[in-house]
Amino acid sequence: MPTVALLLLALAAAPAAPAATDPKAAVAAVLDDWHKAAAAADEPRYFGHFTADAVFMGTDATERWSRDEFRAWAKPFFSRGKAWSFKAVSRHISLSKDGNVAWFDEALDTPNLGPSRGSGVLVKEGNTWKIAHYNLSVPIPNDLMDEVMKRIEAYSKAKQPVAPTPPAPAPKK
Numbered sequence: 001m002p003t004v005a006l007l008l009l010a011l012a013a014a015p016a017a018p019a020a021t022d023p024k025a026a027v028a029a030v031l032d033d034w035h036k037a038a039a040a041a042d043e044p045r046y047f048g049h050f051t052a053d054a055v056f057m058g059t060d061a062t063e064r065w066s067r068d069e070f071r072a073w074a075k076p077f078f079s080r081g082k083a084w085s086f087k088a089v090s091r092h093i094s095l096s097k098d099g100n101v102a103w104f105d106e107a108l109d110t111p112n113l114g115p116s117r118g119s120g121v122l123v124k125e126g127n128t129w130k131i132a133h134y135n136l137s138v139p140i141p142n143d144l145m146d147e148v149m150k151r152i153e154a155y156s157k158a159k160q161p162v163a164p165t166p167p168a169p170a171p172k173k
Contacts, residue, residue, distance in 0.1 A: 024093045027102045027122055030129045031088065039085045043078040047071050050131050051123060057135040059113070086110050086118070100124040113138055 030049055037046035047067065050056075054067040065073060077083040091106040105119040120134035140148050 023095055023099055023102065027093050027095075027104065027129050028091060030122065030131070031091070031104070031106065034131065035086045035088065038083040041078045041081050041083050043071070043075070043083075046078070046083070051125065054131055055133050057133075059116075059136055059138055084110070084112060086116070088118075102129065115139065 034046060034049040037043075037049070050067040052067065056065045056067070056070040057063060058065070074083060086108045087110075088106040089109050091104060093102055093104045095102050100123060102122045102124075103120065104122070105117065108116040108118055110116050115138075117137045117139050118134060119137075121132045122129045123132045124130075
């Protein structure tokens with residue numbers, strides 16, 4: 001029995017082999033935690049996943065924000081205790097040859113937008129993956145595209161300010 005005890009003691013004292021880390025799994029973990037932080041309204045954790053110069057593209061054509069602009073816009077949502085809830089149902093991740101840049105696309109299940117899509121770029125800062133660019137979109141079935149384009153055009157025309165009509169020229173004498 002002393003031999004078994006010594007063997008177990010030797011195994012316990014041996015240095016552990018370095019864990020092989022899969023960079024795609026690390027990127028996926030960052031994205032999953034980022035989505036969970038929004039659902040939990042954890043603003044510091046959520047925005048901590050961005051690079052300082054990150055860009056967030058929202059679903060509206062006017063929504064192109066720096067990290068800080070996006071944080072200011074999102075603050076009321078985080079302040080109410082729940083920002084939004086996105087859950088990836090599928091995800092594809094690619095890596096640069098040097099392993100310092102990752103890009104991805106993900107299909108999302110969202111209660112407020114319905115089926116959506118996110119895509120973006122992460123960069124490695126030290127040993128940490130950070131989101132440098134994220135683009136949120138709502139896919140439109142091709143069969144509905146003509147109708148959607150017409151609605152967007154009508155919406156845009158209705159939103160354009162109407163220029164005042166210039167006064168009529170004075171009658172000639």
